[in-house]
Amino acid sequence: MATKIRARLAQLIWLVCALCALVLAVGALLIALDANTSNALVDSVLRAADYVDVGVFSRQDGIKQFRGDGAQVKNALFNWGLGAIAWLVVGRVLDRIVKP
Template sequence: MAPKTSTDESASKRSPRVDQDAIRGQVARVVRIVFGVLAAILAIGALLVVLRDSVNEQNSIVKLITDIADAVSGPFSRDDGIFSFSGKNAVAKNALLNWGIAAIVYLVLGRVIAGVVGPRGKR
């Protein structure tokens, strides 16, 4: 009967680590999803700006997406971003390049943060 007790003790010592890894895995998954959604919003927002002649800009969904994209773009804003075009189609070029770069940055940041937060054995 003594060996079962030692086996039970070792199993109880391992379970907190398994629970911690499961929690870290879930947090990493949530981080990847949130950053992926933000990148998708930026990409869709850039597409809507490019297609502005065909898109109803007064539509609530279009306004929501472009407003969120404006809010999360940071230094990559379409009005005062890192790259600033002038001339024909300048608005579309600004949105595509600046928001496209911002989307890539969000994807990379999401992967890096998820890697730091995620389970230690899966790096």
């Protein structure tokens, strides 16, 4: 019984982390494609990405800040891309720890 619970919990952790990575990747893609931010779906994805970047991978104050032409796109692609990779790594590590 405990083995099944731990296996399900590990799957749930991996799913949540993978979804967070997906939100960041889609958000970066929307920024790169200059999507219409007045669209409710685009706005909600960008707000969700701002939330799951946990401040460390923020497109405004992230790990790396670009200046000049296309800085907003570069910041989103670099910082949110790194954030997506971090979510996947953390998710996989936690999955391996929790899984029986």
